[in-house]
Amino acid sequence: MSLSEKIYNHSPVLLQNAMVSIYGWRWNRRRFGGIFEKELQGYKQREKFTAAQWQEYTSLQLSSILKHALVTVPYYREKWMQYGLTTEQINGITPETINRLPLLSKEDLRKYGKSTLLSNQIQKGGSFFSSSGTTGTPTSILFSENMHQRWSAAYEARVRNWAGVDRFMRRGMIGGRRVVPDANAKRPFYRYNATEHQVYFSAYHISKQNAANYLDAIKRYKLDYMVGYAMSNYFLARFIDEQGLKAPQLRAVITSSEKLTHEMREVFQKVYGCKTYDGWSGVEACGLVSECEHGGLHISPDVGLIELLDKEGNAVSPGEQGEVVCTGFLNYDQPLIRYRIGDYMTLSTRSCTCGRIMPLIEEITGRIEDVVIGKDGREMVRFHSLFTGMPNIIKGQVVQEDINNIRLNIVSEQPLSDGEKDILKKKVYSQLGEVNVQIFEQKEIFCGINGKFRAVISNVKRGSDR
Structure with a gap:
């Protein structure tokens, strides 16, 4: 602290x-300083792009980030050469042939994110931002000031403005x-x-x-x-x-981080008398999906290239669910290329009445994690965030055994120190008060029967005796 x-x-x-x-x-x-206003206008103008203009734009952005990564980021240069790819082949990769490149895992980002996965031409004003994510694997992402302004402009144009609000409200x-x-x-x-x-x-x-x-x-x-x-x-x-x-x-409710259901939309409409706008992104800022005024969930092709892949690594067809793999176009200090972010989406089979020629997502499947219940009835999600900022932790899982007992399953690089254990317990106490916290260090935390990792498991249900 x-x-x-x-x-x-x-x-x-x-x-x-x-x-x-x-x-x-x-x-x-x-x-909102620096290049923000210029970037904001660019995002708004590109919403009018034709399919051909989007194709040309994304191809140029992909080519630019790949060339930059090859020259300035040691991790990619070594990895791609190990795969037998030549400079000419890499420079010739298009959105249609990007599957020739290997995938980037969260584990590699965690392991190399502050060393060989950084560009040797870092811009000024860089800061690391941490996230544990629903996979339970803590990661850190480097943002320069320019990168932050590009990302903030995308959020303003495609999230706030589409919902009929802005940053001044x-x-x-x-x-x-x-x-x-x-x-x-x-x-x-x-x-x-x-x-x-x-x-x-x-x-x-x-x-x-x-x-x-x-x-x-x-x-x-x-x-x-x-x-x-x-x-x-x-x-x-x-x-x-x-x-x-x-x-x-x-005027609006704009949600993030968890799956938005029809029931939630109905409650927000009833209580606040307004529409709810869904979306998807992440601390990694390598992709953006946002809901327009007509209810369409659009991918922003100028933020990053989003692939939806099946278990064999092939692109899914419209109507099918796929794992999200992102290649970001905004971050040149720490490019994320074919990054397995850990979420799932279903590609849409329809077009949107808003008229924007931007790919549509039918559903952001994501992960629905369990809710942790406090003794006083408070209900909390994103509880796995207590692993954020602890680089020794490879993977963490929170299990609420009952109203008084929390179990933390930890996979770490080195055995946890007494100080690290104390920090984890204090984080739990800060959210739940005095409960019994047990920490179990393990070699691996296994996935559920559906093959998906659960970062938070609670055996306490809403309305149960406390």
């Missing part, structure tokens, strides 16, 4: 709000940051980022008895829209509805 985090965790709410606002100011400058966010660090904290269960007119809600205190405090913030700050974890936003809306509380009408 950094010094600033220690200071934040022990500060009163007013000071925490000030610290969140200062962080928001710095974050705002990093994302007042928004509520439910994400993974522990803005309310104490599991046993009293209200308020949010902090206010005055710089960006953002209320950051705790994802770890959502319960029936706390829902009114969340709703008070929505009203007090006159929020225009909600964003963040699909399940956490759903839990909040459901608790508001179950208690008969009246929420103001919002």
Whole structure:
């Protein structure tokens, strides 16, 4: 834990709000300065592309990132040469022939992500951003300032703007940051980022008895829209509805990170009186799928090339589900080429009435992980995020045995130190309060009978005796 985090965790709410606002100011400058406006206009203009224009554009972007990776990234140069590929063959690869290149696994990204998977021509302002992901494998991605602005422009154009909102409007966010660090904290269960007119809600205190405090913030700050974890936003809306509380009408709910169901959309419509917009991306920022105003889930071809593959590594047909493999076009400091991100999608068989010639996804299958239930009834998802920022951990799994017992299954490079174990336990306590935490170090964590890894398993069901 950094010094600033220690200071934040022990500060009163007013000071925490000030610290969140200062962080928001710095974050705002990093994302929306520099080349942001130019990139934003580019994304909007390309939405009018014809199929031929998209083909030409993606071919040029792919060629550019492959040539850059071959010359400046040792990992790819060595790997591709081991596969017997010549420089001429690599330079001649197109979106149709990209399957000649080997796949990049999360394990390789974790292992080489801060060494040979980096370009030797890194741009200024680089920072690593971490994610454990639903695979339970912690990874870190390097973002330069320019890269961050390109990605922020894509999100503004294809996510916010398609949902009828923008970065200047007042928004509520439910994400993974522990803005309310104490599991046993009293209200308020949010902090206010005055710089960006953002209320950051705790994802770890959502319960029936706390829902009114969340709703008070929505009203007090006159929020225009909600964003963040699909399940956490759903839990909040459901608790508001179950208690008969009246929420103001919002412009949109924009969800991420988990599968959005028809039931969730209905609850958001009932509680907030607005449409919900689904989407898919990730910390890796090598692909983007977002929902347009006509309900179509579109791939953004100018963010990255997305392949959907079957178990044999062949491209699936429309209507079939495939594993998502991404080649990003935005990050030249750490190119991700044919990266197995670990999610699943189904390719659509139809076109969209919006008229945009951008590939359609029928369904973002993703992963539906279990919900961890607190003693007071709070419901939490993305619980695997407690492995973030712990480079010694190769893979981690959270198992809630019962309301009082949490089991952590860990695969690590080296045996966990007492300090690392203490950090993990404190992270659990910060979300659940005093529970019994057992840590089991293992050589491997096996997949379920369907072949999919479950990062979170809970044996506690909603409404069970506590």
